[in-house]
Every structure is written in C-alpha cells, then in structure tokens.
Amino acid sequence: MWTLFTKALNMAPSSVQVSVINGAANLSASALLGYLVFDEPLTLRWWCGASLILAGTILLSRSQKEKTE
Known part of the structure; x- marks a missing residue:
C-alpha cells in the first residue's frame, strides 16, 4: 500500500x-x-459512517482545489 x-x-x-x-x-x-475473512456484518450504520467519511474527505479536497485555482 505504501509503495x-x-x-x-x-x-x-x-x-x-x-x-x-x-x-x-x-x-x-x-x-x-x-466480511470475507472474519465474517463481519456490514450494517447500515457502517455504510453511513463510511459514506460520511468519504463525503467529508471529498468536500475537503474540493475546497482545497478551489483555493489553489
């Protein structure tokens, strides 16, 4: 991953x-x-949390992109 x-x-x-x-x-x-290895459930709460994390990251990237232009 780091490479x-x-x-x-x-x-x-x-x-x-x-x-x-x-x-x-x-x-x-x-x-x-x-899910595959440990048979962990992917609940609605997990999906909501993951969506909020990604949405926040995208919003931050857009605001930084607008500042540089």
Whole structure:
C-alpha cells in the first residue's frame, strides 16, 4: 500500500486527490476483507459512517482545489 501511495503522490497533480482515492480504497478493502475473512456484518450504520467519511474527505479536497485555482 505504501509503495503505491508514494508512486501516486509522485504522479498526481495534487496530494489531496491521492488521499481521497487512498481513503476510499482502504475503506473498501477493509470492508471486503472483514466480511470475507472474519465474517463481519456490514450494517447500515457502517455504510453511513463510511459514506460520511468519504463525503467529508471529498468536500475537503474540493475546497482545497478551489483555493489553489
């Protein structure tokens, strides 16, 4: 993960974009592996929380993008 994250930071025009994608990928991978390996339930509360975390990250990235333009 760290290798791909570092490579993405070097290639992307903004580190915020990389952080948003990395956060989404980590959340998705954690959910999928938790469900498959440990048989953890993915409740509505989990999905709401994950959605709020991703929405907040996207809002922060948009506000930073607007400041730089």
